[in-house]
Amino acid sequence: MAVTVQAIEIAGQKMVILTADEFERLSEAAEHYDDICAAVAARKRASKGEEYVPAEIVDRILEGESALRVWRKYRGITQQQLGKAIGVTDSTIAKFENGRAEGSPAQWQRMAKHLNVDLEDILPALPETE
Secondary structure: OOOOEEEEEEOOEEEEEEOHHHHHHHHHHHHHHHHHHHHHHHHHHHHOOOOOOOHHHHHHHHOOOOHHHHHHHHOOOOHHHHHHHHOOOHHHHHHHHHOOOOOOHHHHHHHHHHHOOOHHHHOOOOOOOO
16 A cells, blocks of 8 residues: 655654545554554463453442442352351341441451452442542
8 A cells, every 4th residue: 555655844853744544544553553462461461360350340330339249249159158158147248238237347358358359349439528
């Protein structure tokens, strides 16, 4: 493909002028290159054991659903199983998920460990302050 480029100098700086079509083509090529680099980096992280989280999971949490509930269900764990793993009842897990009980830091740490997530991934969002 022939490229029409005009070289000029402005204030001691060499510049080039491209057609709008050529600029668009180069912009798209750069974007594709960035996508390829991101995919290669993601594959490297995956080969080292990094987990991919489906967008649906992230979206549910961002929409305000309990992160604890989302992760628990994503992992295929019942409230009863999680409660047993950390030494509380399934109704207590339900209260944590619904924000009706706070739980101790140790309980939240045990839940995070059992769900194989970082503690910050399951903690309830703090209310915004002005």
